[in-house]
Amino acid sequence: MLIFDGRALSFAKARATECAHVEAATAQGDPDRYMRQVAEKVADQVRYLCEPAAWPRDLPATTAVTRLGEGLGIDEAAAHIEDMDACLVAFVGGGDNGGDALYTCAMLAERGKVVTAFLLKPNAHARALEAAREAGVGIVELSGRSLRSLEGTPEWNTICGARVWIDGIVGIGAHGPLTGELAETVTCLNEELRAHPKKVIAIDVPSGLTDDDGNVAGPILRATHTLAVGAYKRAQILPPAVEYCGQLRMIGMYWSGAHTDTTPDAEGRIGAGDLYYYDSDERAAAAVPIPAFADDKYARGVVGLVAGSDTYPGAGLLATRGSLASGVGMVRLNSTRRVQDLVLAAEPGVVMVGGRIQSALIGPGLDEDRREDALELAQFCGQSGMPLVIDAWALDLVPELVGTISPDATVLTPHYGEAARLLSALGHPTTREQVASSPLRCARALHEATGCHVVLKGPVTIVYSFEDVPLSRRAEADGENARRYADTRAGERPGLTRVYEPTVARVTTSWAGVAGSGDVLAGLIAGVLARPAGQDTASSPEGARRLLVTSARLSAAVFLHASAAQTAAMRRQGRAPIQARDIADEISSVLASIAQ
Numbered sequence: 131m132l133i134f135d136g137r138a139l140s141f142a143k144a145r146a147t148e149c150a151h152v153e154a155a156t157a158q159g160d161p162d163r164y165m166r167q168v169a170e171k172v173a174d175q176v177r178y179l180c181e182p183a184a185w186p187r188d189l190p191a192t193t194a195v196t197r198l199g200e201g202l203g204i205d206e207a208a209a210h211i212e213d214m215d216a217c218l219v220a221f222v223g224g225g226d227n228g229g230d231a232l233y234t235c236a237m238l239a240e241r242g243k244v245v246t247a248f249l250l251k252p253n254a255h256a257r258a259l260e261a262a263r264e265a266g267v268g269i270v271e272l273s274g275r276s277l278r279s280l281e282g283t284p285e286w287n288t289i290c291g292a293r294v295w296i297d298g299i300v301g302i303g304a305h306g307p308l309t310g311e312l313a314e315t316v317t318c319l320n321e322e323l324r325a326h327p328k329k330v331i332a333i334d335v336p337s338g339l340t341d342d343d344g345n346v347a348g349p350i351l352r353a354t355h356t357l358a359v360g361a362y363k364r365a366q367i368l369p370p371a372v373e374y375c376g377q378l379r380m381i382g383m384y385w386s387g388a389h390t391d392t393t394p395d396a397e398g399r400i401g402a403g404d405l406y407y408y409d410s411d412e413r414a415a416a417a418v419p420i421p422a423f424a425d426d427k428y429a430r431g432v433v434g435l436v437a438g439s440d441t442y443p444g445a446g447l448l449a450t451r452g453s454l455a456s457g458v459g460m461v462r463l464n465s466t467r468r469v470q471d472l473v474l475a476a477e478p479g480v481v482m483v484g485g486r487i488q489s490a491l492i493g494p495g496l497d498e499d500r501r502e503d504a505l506e507l508a509q510f511c512g513q514s515g516m517p518l519v520i521d522a523w524a525l526d527l528v529p530e531l532v533g534t535i536s537p538d539a540t541v542l543t544p545h546y547g548e549a550a551r552l553l554s555a556l557g558h559p560t561t562r563e564q565v566a567s568s569p570l571r572c573a574r575a576l577h578e579a580t581g582c583h584v585v586l587k588g589p590v591t592i593v594y595s596f597e598d599v600p601l602s603r604r605a606e607a608d609g610e611n612a613r614r615y616a617d618t619r620a621g622e623r624p625g626l627t628r629v630y631e632p633t634v635a636r637v638t639t640s641w642a643g644v645a646g647s648g649d650v651l652a653g654l655i656a657g658v659l660a661r662p663a664g665q666d667t668a669s670s671p672e673g674a675r676r677l678l679v680t681s682a683r684l685s686a687a688v689f690l691h692a693s694a695a696q697t698a699a700m701r702r703q704g705r706a707p708i709q710a711r712d713i714a715d716e717i718s719s720v721l722a723s724i725a726q
């Protein structure tokens with residue numbers, strides 16, 4: 131069973147956890163103790179981010195080379211270094227997020243910073259406001275007016291002249307998109323940022339980011355840094371909202387209970403509403419194990435591909451190279467003569483005849499002429515329960531394959547457009563725009579419509595996966611709830627319980643979105659699934675085969691692909707394009723750089 135690097139919480143869960151902390155502080159007669167602890171850590175981060183050394187690494191760039199939002203913009207940073215210690219400005223709302231901001235301002239002022247707080251609501255947190263005044267923070271009261279009303283005044287110049295803004299307008303207490311004067315204020319601030327970029331440090335979440343599935347339905351103040359209080363929130367790591375967070379840092383608040391929910395939902399599933407992030411070089415390396423002393427090519431795994439066509443020959447080569455990078459002992463490629471010649475010229479070890487395989491991939495670069503071979507391999511996998519990856523063109527075959535494939539062993543790897551087309555073909559009319567605005571929701575819908583694992587490719591790729599783990603392990607780990615749940619399914623899967631582990635990898639580069647990049651990923655996933663199951667997979671019940679298609683393996687492949695793209699982009703300082711072949715080439719150096 132998988133425990134990823136961490137669970138990202140829903141806003142409701144985060145609010146409940148935070149409330150418990152506040153209640154405990156209140157019971158001890160100091161209701162703001164927790165808030166001051168948050169503010170102290172925020173103030174430390176703000177001071178650090180104001181230091182010259184932090185600038186070159188931290189300024190954002192739109193073409194990010196990122197670990198979820200971390201940006202590089204070295205030249206712009208250098209230009210601002212001299213006067214970045216000018217004044218700090220905070221925008222303060224009427225809730226506790228504003229309270230955090232005011233205490234933060236007070237602490238910064240006490241440490242010698244020049245700070246001005248703009249109160250956007252008449253009901254700012256009273257004790258925090260008093261502390262800010264006492265510390266010498268400049269206070270500007272908007273009394274409910276939009277910030278736009280200040281344009282042309284000296285206060286407006288203070289806002290524009292600041293190098294660093296602190297966003298305490300709203301946090302996780304906001305419901306729905308921002309409305310009224312707050313919406314206008316945020317729009318106005320974003321306009322100023324577009325004209326004159328600055329550091330924007332969001333306390334907990336960028337103001338306006340309110341949807342657990344990362345949907346962007348209204349104005350959000352675009353942060354360069356987001357300081358997540360206590361735990362990451364789902365919207366901070368999900369596209370499209372992730373783009374507004376900039377570099378994400380955690381403010382540790384000793385939150386407990388941020389583990390997988392063991393309570394089944396209405397349909398009896400565990401963890402289907404959870405979201406994890408994957409950020410582990412070591413775990414990724416475990417998916418590509420060093421061969422054992424006596425391993426021959428068959429022991430290392432053989433992958434069978436139906437990829438490439440006379441219409442799209444290059445896809446056959448790129449998928450092949452993705453598979454080879456996974457360390458399989460052999461790739462068997464079924465393709466046209468033209469593709470075979472192309473592949474053999476680059477990779478003479480590839481075998482063009484059929485035979486024993488441990489996993490399969492159909493789809494990259496296929497055209498109508500390749501339909502029969504793709505269907506045949508899919509059907510073979512369905513009958514044998516062998517892992518099958520369905521990508522690109524072959525995704526259009528899914529509606530006719532639904533009854534024949536083995537969903538537990540099948541992975542669909544659509545991009546947004548393909549996901550929309552497939553969902554529509556399966557009876558759920560969906561546009562590409564709808565997928566782009568709520569990719570997690572659509573990945574889940576695709577799983578529900580097909581039963582398959584889904585790798586939804588995008589700026590941040592989502593792995594919507596699950597495992598059937600032995601009841602004994604689940605119960606050991608999670609206690610009574612799981613035991614009760616498993617009993618209800620005993621007739622269906624005796625001894626097993628289904629656990630969902632939707633995951634995003636915390637690494638990305640926008641240079642990865644290039645033709646053929648997905649072919650490499652599909653090949654890599656199929657290759658990883660052909661490798662012998664080892665430490666990286668969940669254990670199966672006594673006597674059963676070890677599980678091959680797991681969240682851990684799929685996430686590892688996605689992570690390696692993104693890391694390879696990022697490393698290739700970094701070789702060019704993130705400023706020059708990379709090609710799909712660069713990603714394939716870089717996978718082995720990423721693996722080589724990871725200590726095993």
Ligand SMILES: NC(=O)C1=CN([C@@H]2O[C@H](COP(=O)(O)OP(=O)(O)OC[C@H]3O[C@@H](n4cnc5c(N)ncnc54)[C@H](O)[C@@H]3O)[C@@H](O)[C@H]2O)[C@@H](O)CC1
Pocket residue numbers: 148149152164165168223224225226227228230251299300301302303304305306307308309310312313333334335359
């Ligand atoms: N709960 C607590 O006691 C603490 C919360 N902290 C911080 O405070 C934040 C949560 O505080 P709150 O629960 O007070 O809420 P927020 O401060 O996030 O937001 C609540 C305010 O936003 C307004 N609002 C809500 N939805 C809106 C919308 N759609 N458009 C415009 N205005 C809207 C409300 O009227 C209210 O004034 C967290 O993110 C966290 O950072 C902690 O750091 C300190 C203790």
Ligand SMILES: Nc1ncnc2c1ncn2[C@@H]1O[C@H](COP(=O)(O)OP(=O)(O)O)[C@@H](O)[C@H]1O
Pocket residue numbers: 522544545587588589590591638639640641642643644645646647648649650651
């Ligand atoms: N803006 C982006 N930032 C990072 N990665 C991206 C972006 N856009 C696309 N990608 C990645 O690029 C790959 C493109 O795959 P796909 O669309 O299938 O292309 P192809 O079929 O040409 O190989 C996917 O891995 C996807 O996650």
